[in-house]
Structure formats: C-alpha cells, structure tokens
Amino acid sequence: MSLQATTWQTVGPYFRIGLEYLNTTELAPAGTPGEPVTVVGKVLDGNGKPISDALIEIWQADASGEYGGIVSNPADGAATAFSGFGRIPTDDDGRFSFSTIKPGPVAGPAGTMQSPHLAIRLMMRGLLRGLTTRMYFPSEAVDSDPILELVPATRRATLMATVTPGSPSTLQWNIEMQGERETVFFDC
Amino acid sequence: MNQNPDHDELDEDSANRVTPEARPSQVASYRRHYPGTQPEYLHPLYVSSIERAPRQPLIKLPHTLTEVTGPAFAPTLVNPKTADLTRQNGREAIGERITVSGRVLDENGKPVCNTLVEVWQANACGRYMHKRDQHDAPLDPNFTGQGRVMTDSLGAYKFLTIKPGAYPWRNHYNAWRPAHIHFSLLGPAFVTRLVTQMYFPGDPLLPFDPIFNCTADDKARNRLISQFDWETVIPEHALAYKFDIILRGRDQTPFEVQG
Incomplete structure (x- = not known):
C-alpha cells in the first residue's frame, strides 16, 4: 500500500491551547546521569524582531548516546524519567530557556559518529511547516561531524551554541529566521 | 509501571544493549515527501510567512x-x-x-498505535480561549478547545x-478563516512529526x-477536508466527521545493515 503523508498546516498563533500539556523547561529530572546544561536564546524574524509565538521541540539522546525515552504524564511527578523530548514556547520577548543534560555522541551514516547535538523542531505562526535544525555543543570536536560537513563552513556557526562568560554550564543559542546569520535549516 | 513492554524488555536485557559504536551505520530512512504535497515555507499570500520563512x-x-x-508514551499519559x-x-x-x-x-498503510493526538480549536462562535485572541465574539466558559487522545x-x-466557528483575521481585507480543528501528532520518529488543520466539507470560505490553499497539489490539499460520516453519528446527540491522518512511513527500498 502506498499513501501520501498528510499535508502540514501552520500551528497558528493559538497553539498554546492544545500544546501546553507537555511543555517543560526541565528535560532532565534530578538524578539523570550526565553533564547538566542550560540553554538560553531568542527566536528572531527577518527584521531582527523577537518572535513571541514560536514553539521549540527538542529530541536528544541521553548521556551515553542512547535514544528512546518515555514521555510520562506530567502529573506523575516523581515517576517521570528522562525522555529526551522537550517542548518550550517562546515568551513575550521571543526568549526560550531550558535545562537538560548533554547527550553522548551517536552513530552517523557509514560508520561515522555524530558529535553531541540536540535535534530541534521549530514551529510558529507564519511557518506553514515545521522547520528542523540542530544545536551542537561548544568545545566538542565537531570538525568530523558527518552532518555539519554537509553545511557550508560559513554557516556552521549558526548551529553552534556558545558558552556564557562566567557561567560555563549556560549555553547561548539564537535562532534567526532570515538575514546574514540565518540559522541553517534542514530538509529532512 | 509507566513503561511499555518493549522498553521493559530492553531494560532487563542490558547484556544485549546495543552500544552506539555497535549500532548499524545505515538506518531505514523515511520516505521523502512527494513534490507539491507539502506547503512551501514562503507563501506571500499568507503575510506572516514573509518575515518568518527561511530564505536560504x-x-x-x-x-x-x-x-x-x-519518544514513546506512557500508558497513563492521557486522561x-x-x-x-x-x-x-x-x-x-x-x-x-x-x-x-x-x-x-x-x-x-500500517496503523500508528499508541501515539498522542493533540487538538485545539475555536469555540462555536469562532473565538479561542487565548489571551491574544481579541475577536469580538463571546467566550464560552465551558469550552477550552483543548483535547488529547491516544x-x-x-x-x-x-x-x-463542538463544531468550531469561522473567524476573521487580519491577513488581508475581510479575511476569514474557514472552520477548522488543529491537530498535532508526534508519531514514532522525529521525522514523523505532523501539525495540520482539519476542515469541514462544503465550507464556502x-x-x-x-x-x-498553500499546498499546490489539489488532492493533498483536499485530504484536509473531513468527511461527514453517518456511520458514527450518535443518534439524538452528535453529528460525526471522519478524518484519517497519514504519517510518513519507512522507505521500502532495501538498506544495508552492518555489525
């Protein structure tokens, strides 16, 4: 049987009504093995204006590079384990912030290894389909990453988080929709 | 208790746990979209896309x-x-x-089981229970417009x-959105994510x-229109609409597995 995937439509401006349930700014419950990090950033439109109605979803491996957690009912509280999934809307100033643990490296194509990264899906009013991007971690050997190798060298920096001076566990990473520093988005 | 049987097995059988290094280097890819069946990012008639669609x-x-x-979903995820x-x-x-x-x-054609479906919509008057919706139509205190089902x-x-109402928006002069329900599904993989909108048959808008109309392919676009469905009408209580959803599937071409 061969069917065609249903067509995407925008999340529109009111997605918080339906997509609030799984929102979390803390992806890794206390005790999750791994190096804790906080990621802060902004989502900016083509005029450099903050986008206050964007939604970011994260998918990541655990510290040993394993995928495949389970999303629990937020009301289950203590029973909640690290799932690798996160959903965070931007605030009125276009900012987002979340804490997690740094993932381990995971297998890439043809025997390669991928540097630690977060898979990011971005949705907002004005985007008719979700966009895919990635966030890589500073001070990692990313030169041999098989996915970054597909990205023109001049644009790779848009996928790299930077360390906040004086707060090494806080990473900064902005998403720019257009312009000179337009974030690299992937067709996947 | 919150884990499905597959995951329990994996956890108990840690001796067989696959390390990243030993994993197959080729994974079974998902099919790419058929040309024209998904919207382009830049669609100038939808004005918000102009400053937000990527240009590269x-x-x-x-x-x-x-x-x-x-991610998998705990059986207790949804009430x-x-x-x-x-x-x-x-x-x-x-x-x-x-x-x-x-x-x-x-x-x-394979059923996607135990996956989360999230929906949101305007009320019967075309008003969302959202602080940024300023449409001059009444809110209904007994309707949040939020639903979840597995x-x-x-x-x-x-x-x-409740059948949602149409509502005006300011995309262009006298712009009205046809009645619709927003759907969000994650499916089994990062690439199976889908957010869409379901419409109603015969809507003049x-x-x-x-x-x-942002999708070029007529058939793909028209599949967003639900069908009135006598079979599932609840007598004396509720009319019924049917809306099937297709998520991306694995590519059928053979793939190499090593290790």
Missing part, C-alpha cells in the same frame, strides 16, 4: 538515528476524559456537538467536541483561505 535553501539531511527515533471537549466541570459547552474520528496510518491498537482515535 534547506540542506538535505540524511536520516540518522537522531531522525528515525522518537481519557480529555477526549471529550464538550464539558467543563460538569457544565456543557454551547454549540453543535460533533464527533471527530479516524485512523492514523503510515504511508505503508490512538488504539488499530491506530483509531475519536473525540467529542475554503476557496479564499491562503492557509488551506
């Missing part, structure tokens, strides 16, 4: 473990009451009651709601809506 070409990403995996949007604290929402049901399948072992889902 997208870079084709091979499907790695990152893209072909996704079954959230499939009924028609009442709050025992009080009934105003409007025409409808059921919306269908199946979630992948492109190979698909069953056949990929089927069903919820009971459809030909004028730039969001509905």
Whole structure:
C-alpha cells in the first residue's frame, strides 16, 4: 500500500491551547546521569524582531548516546524519567530557556559518529511547516561531524551554541529566521 | 509501571544493549515527501510567512538515528476524559456537538498505535480561549478547545467536541478563516512529526483561505477536508466527521545493515 503523508498546516498563533500539556523547561529530572546544561536564546524574524509565538521541540539522546525515552504524564511527578523530548514556547520577548543534560555522541551514516547535538523542531505562526535544525555543543570536536560537513563552513556557526562568560554550564543559542546569520535549516 | 513492554524488555536485557559504536551505520530512512504535497515555507499570500520563512535553501539531511527515533508514551499519559471537549466541570459547552474520528496510518498503510493526538480549536462562535485572541465574539466558559487522545491498537482515535466557528483575521481585507480543528501528532520518529488543520466539507470560505490553499497539489490539499460520516453519528446527540491522518512511513527500498 502506498499513501501520501498528510499535508502540514501552520500551528497558528493559538497553539498554546492544545500544546501546553507537555511543555517543560526541565528535560532532565534530578538524578539523570550526565553533564547538566542550560540553554538560553531568542527566536528572531527577518527584521531582527523577537518572535513571541514560536514553539521549540527538542529530541536528544541521553548521556551515553542512547535514544528512546518515555514521555510520562506530567502529573506523575516523581515517576517521570528522562525522555529526551522537550517542548518550550517562546515568551513575550521571543526568549526560550531550558535545562537538560548533554547527550553522548551517536552513530552517523557509514560508520561515522555524530558529535553531541540536540535535534530541534521549530514551529510558529507564519511557518506553514515545521522547520528542523540542530544545536551542537561548544568545545566538542565537531570538525568530523558527518552532518555539519554537509553545511557550508560559513554557516556552521549558526548551529553552534556558545558558552556564557562566567557561567560555563549556560549555553547561548539564537535562532534567526532570515538575514546574514540565518540559522541553517534542514530538509529532512 | 509507566513503561511499555518493549522498553521493559530492553531494560532487563542490558547484556544485549546495543552500544552506539555497535549500532548499524545505515538506518531505514523515511520516505521523502512527494513534490507539491507539502506547503512551501514562503507563501506571500499568507503575510506572516514573509518575515518568518527561511530564505536560504534547506540542506538535505540524511536520516540518522537522531531522525528515525522518537519518544514513546506512557500508558497513563492521557486522561481519557480529555477526549471529550464538550464539558467543563460538569457544565456543557454551547454549540453543535460533533464527533471527530479516524485512523492514523503510515504511508505503508500500517496503523500508528499508541501515539498522542493533540487538538485545539475555536469555540462555536469562532473565538479561542487565548489571551491574544481579541475577536469580538463571546467566550464560552465551558469550552477550552483543548483535547488529547491516544490512538488504539488499530491506530483509531475519536473525540467529542463542538463544531468550531469561522473567524476573521487580519491577513488581508475581510479575511476569514474557514472552520477548522488543529491537530498535532508526534508519531514514532522525529521525522514523523505532523501539525495540520482539519476542515469541514462544503465550507464556502475554503476557496479564499491562503492557509488551506498553500499546498499546490489539489488532492493533498483536499485530504484536509473531513468527511461527514453517518456511520458514527450518535443518534439524538452528535453529528460525526471522519478524518484519517497519514504519517510518513519507512522507505521500502532495501538498506544495508552492518555489525
């Protein structure tokens, strides 16, 4: 049987009504093995204006590079384990912030290894389909990453988080929709 | 308790746990979209896309473990009451009651079981319960417009709601959105994510809506229109619409596995 995937439509401006349930700014419950990090950033439109109605979803491996957690009912509280999934809307100033643990490296194509990264899906009013991007971690050997190798060298920096001076566990990473520093988005 | 049997097995059988290094270097990719069946990012008739759509070409990403995996859902994730949007604290929402049901399948026709379906919508008057919706139509205190349901072992889902109203927006002069319900599904993998909107048959606003019309392929676009469904009408209580959803499926071409 061969069917065609249903067509995407925008999340529109009111997605918080339906997509609030799984929102979390803390992806890794206390005790999750791994190096804790906080990621802060902004989502900016083509005029450099903050986008206050964007939604970011994260998918990541655990510290040993394993995928495949389970999303629990937020009301289950203590029973909640690290799932690798996160959903965070931007605030009125276009900012987002979340804490997690740094993932381990995971297998890439043809025997390669991928540097630690977060898979990011971005949705907002004005985007008719979700966009895919990635966030890589500073001070990692990313030169041999098989996915970054597909990205023109001049644009790779848009996928790299930077360390906040004086707060090494806080990473900064902005998403720019257009312009000179337009974030690299992937067709996947 | 919150883990499905597959995961329990994995956890207990840690001796067989596959390390990243030993994993197959080739994963079974998902099919790429058929040309024209998905919207382009830049669609100037939808004015918000002009400042928000990326302008650089997208870079084709091979499907790695990152893209072909996704979270599973705890059996307790969803309270079954959230499939009924028609009442709050025992009080009934105003409007025409409808059921919306269908199946979630992948492109190979396989049911997508135990996956989360999230929906949101305007009330019968065309007003969202959202601080930024300033449309001059009444809010209904007994209708939040938020629902959640898990698909069953056949990929089927069903919820009971109120038929949403059309509403004006400021995209262009005298712009009105046709009645619609927003759907969000994650499916089994990062690449199976889908957010869409379900429309109603015979809506006179459809030909004028730039969001509905953003997809070039007529058949793909028209599959967003639900079908009136006598079979599932609840006598004396609610009319019924059917809306099947197709998530991306694995590519059928053979792939190499090593290790």
